[in-house]
Amino acid sequence: MNIEMIRAAAARAQGNVRRTPMLWSPGLDAIAGRRVYVKAECLQLTGSFKARGGWAAVSALDDAQRAAGVIAFSSGNHAQGVALAARAHGAPCVIIMPSDAPAVKAANTRALGAEIVFYDRLTEDRDEIGARISAERGLTLVKPFDDPQVIAGQGTTGLEIAEDAAALGIAQADVLVCCGGGGLTAGIALALEAEAPGLRARPVEPAGFDDVARSLASGSIHRNPRLAGSICDAIITPAPGQLTFPIMLRLCGPGLDVTDSECLAAMRAAFAHLRIVLEPGGAAALAAALFHPETVDGDAVIAVATGGNVDPAMFMRAIRD
Amino acid sequence: MNIEMIRAAAARAQGNVRRTPMLWSPGLDAIAGRRVYVKAECLQLTGSFKARGGWAAVSALDDAQRAAGVIAFSSGNHAQGVALAARAHGAPCVIIMPSDAPAVKAANTRALGAEIVFYDRLTEDRDEIGARISAERGLTLVKPFDDPQVIAGQGTTGLEIAEDAAALGIAQADVLVCCGGGGLTAGIALALEAEAPGLRARPVEPAGFDDVARSLASGSIHRNPRLAGSICDAIITPAPGQLTFPIMLRLCGPGLDVTDSECLAAMRAAFAHLRIVLEPGGAAALAAALFHPETVDGDAVIAVATGGNVDPAMFMRAIRD
Numbered sequence: 001m002n003i004e005m006i007r008a009a010a011a012r013a014q015g016n017v018r019r020t021p022m023l024w025s026p027g028l029d030a031i032a033g034r035r036v037y038v039k040a041e042c043l044q045l046t047g048s049f050k051a052r053g054g055w056a057a058v059s060a061l062d063d064a065q066r067a068a069g070v071i072a073f074s075s076g077n078h079a080q081g082v083a084l085a086a087r088a089h090g091a092p093c094v095i096i097m098p099s100d101a102p103a104v105k106a107a108n109t110r111a112l113g114a115e116i117v118f119y120d121r122l123t124e125d126r127d128e129i130g131a132r133i134s135a136e137r138g139l140t141l142v143k144p145f146d147d148p149q150v151i152a153g154q155g156t157t158g159l160e161i162a163e164d165a166a167a168l169g170i171a172q173a174d175v176l177v178c179c180g181g182g183g184l185t186a187g188i189a190l191a192l193e194a195e196a197p198g199l200r201a202r203p204v205e206p207a208g209f210d211d212v213a214r215s216l217a218s219g220s221i222h223r224n225p226r227l228a229g230s231i232c233d234a235i236i237t238p239a240p241g242q243l244t245f246p247i248m249l250r251l252c253g254p255g256l257d258v259t260d261s262e263c264l265a266a267m268r269a270a271f272a273h274l275r276i277v278l279e280p281g282g283a284a285a286l287a288a289a290l291f292h293p294e295t296v297d298g299d300a301v302i303a304v305a306t307g308g309n310v311d312p313a314m315f316m317r318a319i320r321d
Numbered sequence: 322m323n324i325e326m327i328r329a330a331a332a333r334a335q336g337n338v339r340r341t342p343m344l345w346s347p348g349l350d351a352i353a354g355r356r357v358y359v360k361a362e363c364l365q366l367t368g369s370f371k372a373r374g375g376w377a378a379v380s381a382l383d384d385a386q387r388a389a390g391v392i393a394f395s396s397g398n399h400a401q402g403v404a405l406a407a408r409a410h411g412a413p414c415v416i417i418m419p420s421d422a423p424a425v426k427a428a429n430t431r432a433l434g435a436e437i438v439f440y441d442r443l444t445e446d447r448d449e450i451g452a453r454i455s456a457e458r459g460l461t462l463v464k465p466f467d468d469p470q471v472i473a474g475q476g477t478t479g480l481e482i483a484e485d486a487a488a489l490g491i492a493q494a495d496v497l498v499c500c501g502g503g504g505l506t507a508g509i510a511l512a513l514e515a516e517a518p519g520l521r522a523r524p525v526e527p528a529g530f531d532d533v534a535r536s537l538a539s540g541s542i543h544r545n546p547r548l549a550g551s552i553c554d555a556i557i558t559p560a561p562g563q564l565t566f567p568i569m570l571r572l573c574g575p576g577l578d579v580t581d582s583e584c585l586a587a588m589r590a591a592f593a594h595l596r597i598v599l600e601p602g603g604a605a606a607l608a609a610a611l612f613h614p615e616t617v618d619g620d621a622v623i624a625v626a627t628g629g630n631v632d633p634a635m636f637m638r639a640i641r642d
Contacts, residue, residue, distance in 0.1 A: 312641060
């Protein structure tokens with residue numbers, strides 16, 4: 001796992017994955033008390049950064065693996081990323097999805113040609129289900145975060161952040177990243193280490209689901225006590241990964257956490273000031289930048305807005321007066 | 322009024338106005354039956370393309386004009402564009418705004434440091450009010466569309482469309498533009514004439530407010546019979562301009578019109594498939610691309626999504642199931 005894998009993933013993604021803009025607005029700056037740059041991965045193909053990791057993983061398969069197909073387990077964003085890449089590469093695709101995933105994510109995944117198998121998030125083990133089906137059909141499992149190619153693909157986000165920060169004259173800043181298992185956070189951290197060493201990645205998690213922050217603070221992997229009870233479905237995972245955690249421990253700053261209501265307020269602020277659509281878990285980093293400015297150093301902060309796949313009812317809850 | 326003015330406006334805007342992305346999604350393509358590219362001007366600073374014209378006009382003033390200040394009349398988007406540019410140039414700014422303008426537009430304009438004077442859209446003449454106040458205070462009037470610098474600024478959108486279309490290999494396509502007085506449509510048409518002659522600008526208006534389409538069809542300027550009764554507040558204007566109309570007549574294809582409910586459906590589609598926020602008038606061109614595909618030729622269509630300044634209640638009306 002190194003910067004060369006990220007650069008190679010960026011080369012394979014060229015023209016297939018979108019280069020997303022870094023947005024800002026006087027209105028957000030006024031809330032945070034400093035310049036807030038938002039890396040708008042909600043504008044990525046499939047509506048989240050997961051299209052990067054999906055493309056990196058599927059494009060790295062050999063011909064036989066591609067012909068047999070791939071399988072992924074995901075609450076929806078990784079599913080869409082893998083499904084899009086699989087379709088583009090002519091590979092069959094099975095998605096293992098929790099039965100409480102947002103309807104829009106299931107519908108969009110199906111529209112991308114994938115076969116969906118639902119499971120119960122509270123009583124069933126998605127790892128076991130995924131391993132069994134992939135063995136039966138000879139599918140290659142594309143893990144959601146603890147996979148070198150997936151981390152490399154997500155890390156292409158960090159290459160773009162480094163490039164944009166250089167163009168904007170930002171030498172030092174915290175880069176806040178909505179964090180589940182740590183694939184994006186670790187990938188960005190590796191890219192920044194090589195390309196923008198003054199920028200520091202920091203994971204942001206839902207309060208009560210701060211396994212990564214606690215693991216970073218203690219130096220060893222801690223698990224979340226539960227896996228349901230937050231609206232931030234995209235970033236609720238059992239624990240940091242075996243691959244992602246050592247990278248984050250070496251390179252990341254301390255973790256932050258935000259409440260569900262802060263995520264909803266960040267969604268509303270992004271609606272009003274940036275005219276982008278964020279899902280709750282995709283707004284966590286922006287929520288930290290806006291509502292916990294005292295935990296961040298520097299004149300500017302960069303928040304990665306990781307996704308925008310949200311049902312209308314949840315979005316209305318966020319923007320309602 | 323020529324391409325050199327547009328190129329000069331682009332040079333002055335460099336680093337001050339955002340280069341917006343051209344987005345697409347498999348979901349939109351499926352609705353329209355062809356590839357739909359969306360030039361996302363809702364992601365522009367101030368939430369609409371009007372930041373371009375505002376910057377072009379204010380940056381072209383001499384020192385004495387800048388010190389005295391500027392005045393503009395606008396339902397909100399032009400107001401914010403002029404206010405942002407005025408603040409950046411240290412120029413006082415007065416905005417004449419209809420009393421029924423969306424609250425978010427008035428609030429954002431005020432947040433940009435402008436003084437707002439409200440008028441009644443049905444009973445008062447904004448031109449007369451604007452001329453009187455600008456004479457009293459020595460302000461320079463920045464008209465919303467019928468001004469060479471404003472047309473040049475809006476035309477920078479067309480330079481970007483031409484550049485992106487070349488990169489995407491699009492040699493021939495209709496470019497659908499949400500159209501009020503025609504500043505953006507005329508500016509884009511001039512830019513495309515010079516840089517991408519196979520692309521053709523076409524105005525899109527709300528049904529019942531199709532003054533530009535009727536004027537283009539007859540070859541002379543027609544007025545709208547009324548100025549209220551559509552949710553597309555941003556693109557309701559009395560008639561095409563004296564400067565914009567001859568340009569559109571020479572260069573544009575036939576106009577299209579869309580209903581309010583089609584604009585709401587386009588807002589919902591943009592929410593679900595592109596994760597961007599559009600206002601009703603900013604969704605008109607996308608509505609035409611999605612719901613009137615038979616009126617467009619070619620494998621691909623480009624729709625300019627002109628703005629995203631919308632009150633939560635109106636946005637909820639669009640995305641509600």
